[in-house]
Amino acid sequence: MTFVTDTPLGELTIEPVDPERDAALLQRWLADPASAFWQMSDLSVAEVHDYLTGVAADPHQDAWLGRLAGEPVLLAETYDPRHVLLPGSFDAMPGDLGMHVLVAPRAPGAEVLHGLTDAAFGAVMRFCLTDAPGARGALRVVVEPDARNAAIAAKNAAAGFRVLRDIALPGKRAVLSLCDRADFAASPLGSVGTDAAPLASHLRPDLADRAHRHLVAKAIAELAHERLFLPARADGTNAEAAATHDDALEYTLVAGEATYRFWARRHLLEHWIVDEASITRTVAGDVARVDALEIITDLQSVLAIPENLLPVYLEELSSTFASACAKLEREAARITPDAPSLATLLIEGDPAEAFQAAEAAMSEGHPGFLANNGRIGFSLSDYERYAPERGARMRLVWLAARREHTHLALGGDQTEDGLYGSELTGADRAAFASRLRARGLDPADYLYLPVHPWQWEHRVAITFAADIARGDLVPVGTGGDEYQPQQSIRTFLNRTRPGRHYVKVALAIQNMGFLRGLSPAYMRATPAINDWVADTVHGDPTLRAHGFQVLRELAAIGYTGDAYHRTSTPNPYRKMLAGLWRESPLPRLREGERAVTMAGLLHRDAAGTALVTELVRASGLDAAEWVRRYLDAYLYPLVHCLLAHELAFMPHGENLILVLKDGAVSRAFVKDIGEEIAVVGTRQLPADIERVRAVLPDDERALAIFTDVFDGVLRHIAGILAADGVLDEREFWALAAETIDRHAADHPDLETGVDLRSATFAHSCLNRLQLRNTLQMVDLTDQSGSLIYAGEMANPVARVRALVE
Incomplete structure (x- = not known):
């Protein structure tokens, strides 16, 4: 034809x-x-x-x-x-x-x-x-x-x-x-002879309905989990806060003049799984659209978002909605692989390609936060260039920063020449030096600082114009290597030379309750903190036996020659010119191993297929054995770090890199150390890293496992496996209890007042933090004191069996 x-x-x-x-x-x-x-x-x-x-x-x-x-x-x-x-x-x-x-x-x-x-x-x-x-x-x-x-x-x-x-x-x-x-x-040739090209082709009704329903289901599930409300049983039966049922039941939620009806399953840790397709909304008795923004305004009196911050929160939620539509569009076009294809890649594919394919395929973002892809400051074209889920590659902009105003902190085994010699090619360094000399400047007077292209265009060239004009900051061009943004959006993996280090840079967009800057003051101690944590972890025979390793942030740089550093009080402008280099997991992989962000275990594709389910099936292992190996690589080392070293990480899905062999987890790498670890006791520390100490009572120390691991990660994985009929959640939590008990049996002489099998623990709530102040969720100098609690949560691994029946 x-x-x-x-x-x-x-x-x-x-x-x-x-x-x-x-x-x-x-x-x-x-x-x-x-x-x-x-x-x-x-x-x-x-x-x-x-x-x-x-x-x-x-x-x-x-x-x-x-x-x-x-x-x-x-x-x-x-x-x-x-x-x-x-x-x-x-x-x-x-x-x-x-x-x-x-x-x-x-x-x-x-x-x-x-x-x-x-x-x-x-x-x-x-x-x-x-x-x-x-x-x-x-x-x-x-x-x-x-x-x-x-x-x-x-x-x-x-x-x-x-x-x-x-x-x-x-x-x-x-x-x-x-x-x-x-x-x-959307291209010039594609629009010739047609109607105007769709410049936002992802914002169409079919994708929008799915994205709205997903976010509304998540809003109901996570806000109910945080006890901001308790939906009622549609049949009039009393709905208890801690009730569980494996079969879906119908619920109603009255929100102002609106009423939501939906079917849901309920699991341990007050975890709700809401059937997205079942959600209906009526307003004053009339059928109304299911809309992620409307549920926030419907619930405004319950959520108690400050009036002046409500529009900001809605903007972050709008951006999250838009990115959800774009993710659905890309998977429908088969640009993003589905879960079965990802599982195959993570068993058979090229390690670097598989790692980054999974990194770009994640559809959810943070599993607990509702407005988790705010990215306020990005335009549509910025989103297409720089969002992790786009999987695009880009080149970093490099500035020469006058040495007297710039601090380069190095790990104990690093040198300046060694760092730049490995992270910049010889051609890069020659070109940068020649551009400095062309302006009559001596390259020896400068250090090279990586900058996000968005940061250069929107912040550095404008906000730091005076520093550039006087030659304290000199743009020397883009590097030759291409990088891909990771889930954390301002961290990049080198795709040209995958064995080189990650680069993390400041990015002054508003996202998930923070301006995503990097503090030069904090960067000064970052390599020393990482050296100490790595020495502690890698020097421990138990952690070595479990393959638990630290990806060090081994160099950090920050510029402080600007006027903003001479103001009387700290401000966000002090966090706009800094960067660090972190070890990549790829050189540590052995034959047959693949790496994947732990966030991948929480991923469902557009068809609803879960990556963790596909990996369990592809591994050929019994589901309980698969989970046991995962917990042995993840939970056991974190318990040991807390109990043996008073060391608490922020071990959420994006901060853990899992190593897979034949589809099963064999070991784990932990990252993002400088800003997200704490020593929660009185053990001796080097003076230059004393800032990481946060002495806490035993029950608060335990929250490093209860909140960050149980509530933040494992309840979601347990829910997915249960919903997919892969593993009953009671068996899942029994395996977690077994892991904790095995650690205790392996270390009978370890004295600690931390009880991870206690009946209950304090219920720390994440969305409440963002709803309280979407501009700054917590005070980074007092993170523990910034938390919001909603009573006690029943511990799914409690010694009292009745709590898990």
Whole structure:
């Protein structure tokens, strides 16, 4: 069937190539100097005929002829990248289509047809990406042009292609690039001959309804968990706060004039699993839309958000909603792999590619916080460039910061030359130095500071304009390495050289109750804190036996030469020019191992399939054994650190990197040490890291496990496994109790007043913190004193059996 499309130059058709009919014509096109990058200029007509016949006989590729007003104007080839040209170089997915296009060279003396290349290229892209009659119906198009072909690079960019990386292919160094339907629709070529391009294609009703329902379900579940309200049983039965039931029951929630009805299951730790599709909302008896923003205004009197901060919270929630829509769109387009594909990658895939595919696939953000993707300050284009779930790569901007106003703190085994020698290429350092010399400046007087491109454009070049003008800060360019943002958004993994360190930079956007800056004052002690924690952990034989390791923040830099550091009181502007380098987990992986953020265990894809469920099934292990190994790698070391060393981490999903072998957890790496650890007792510390001490009574020490591990992580995993029929939650918590008891049995001489099998523990509430002050949830100098509690929570591993029945 012939494909037909309109172009600015008229109707263009695309039909299969006929080798008998077309060989002579296409041989003339291929022999033209303009077609040199096809590498077929020396073929005879007979050889071109044989080539086209071979393509026609191959079930994985096709050749096509395009005609404008009946005259041949283009040759296109399409192929399945899973079988042709790219196996081993690109992890193709169903719906991917490879493409080559050649626009007919202008014949000598022929009239120039302006706009032909754009018209032809756009027509071929529509042919590849639409479901129209005769079209290929692909979800994504992949191309691999010669890296030297600047003309096609420009045309690819105009069609919405995103560069992935350079790859080696026979006869060329190729630029692997990808374009999905949304990319093309929003591109200059995609909008030609159509209605205005959808600049926010993810904000459409079908995706919006799913995103709203997900967030409303989460709002009901997490706010009920924090005891801000207790939904009532629809049948009038008394709904107790700690009730549990494995089967879904119907509930109602009265919120102002609105009433919500829904079905839910309830689990230990007052964990609710709300059926998103079941939610209905009525206002004054009339059916109303289910809307994530409306439930907050419906509940305003209950939530008690300060009036002046309510719009800020709604903006953070709006941003979270928008990103949820975008995540759904990307998975529907198969840009983001689903949970089964991720599980396969995490068993068989390239370690770096699998690690980052999972990092970009996470759909939830923080499992407890409702407004968890605020990112106030990002535009739509910023979101597309820099949000972790976009999986895009970018280059850091580098500033030369005058040494006398800048502090570089180094771990005990680090040197300045060694750090910059490994993190910047020789070409980078030479270019930076030459730019300084060109301004009459001595490179020896400066240190190099990494900066987020957004931070440079929106903050540094404006807010620190005076520092740049006087030469205390000198922009020296972008580095050569490409980086990918991680779940924490301001931390980046080096994709060009994956064995190099993470880089963490300041990013002055508002997100989850904080401006995401980095304090130069805090950075001074960061490497020393990390050295001490690493020495403590790596020097402990129990922790070594469990494979528990620290990813050190081994260098940190901060600039303090600005006027904001000379004001009388601290302010957010003091946290806008700092960075650090952290060890990557990838060089520590052994043969057959893969890394994944622990947040991955909380991930459900758009179809509702859980990654943890897929990993359990793929591992071939009994579910209880899989969980036992996970707890042995995660819970046991954290219990040991607390009880043996008075050391408490912030071990949530994004701060733990799990090591998988054949789909099962074998060990764990902990990160984000400098700002998120505490020594909760009186043990001796080096003087320069005394700031991490926070002496707490035994019951508050225990919250390092109860709040951060049980409530913050394990209740969600237990709920997923129970909902999926993989493991009963009582058995899950019995395994957690077994882990704690095994640690006690292994260390009978360890004296501690911390009781992790107590009947109850204080119920610390996260959303209440953000609702109280969405601009600064806690005072970082007194985090314990900033917490909000809602009574006592029944401990799911309590010695009293009745508490878990």
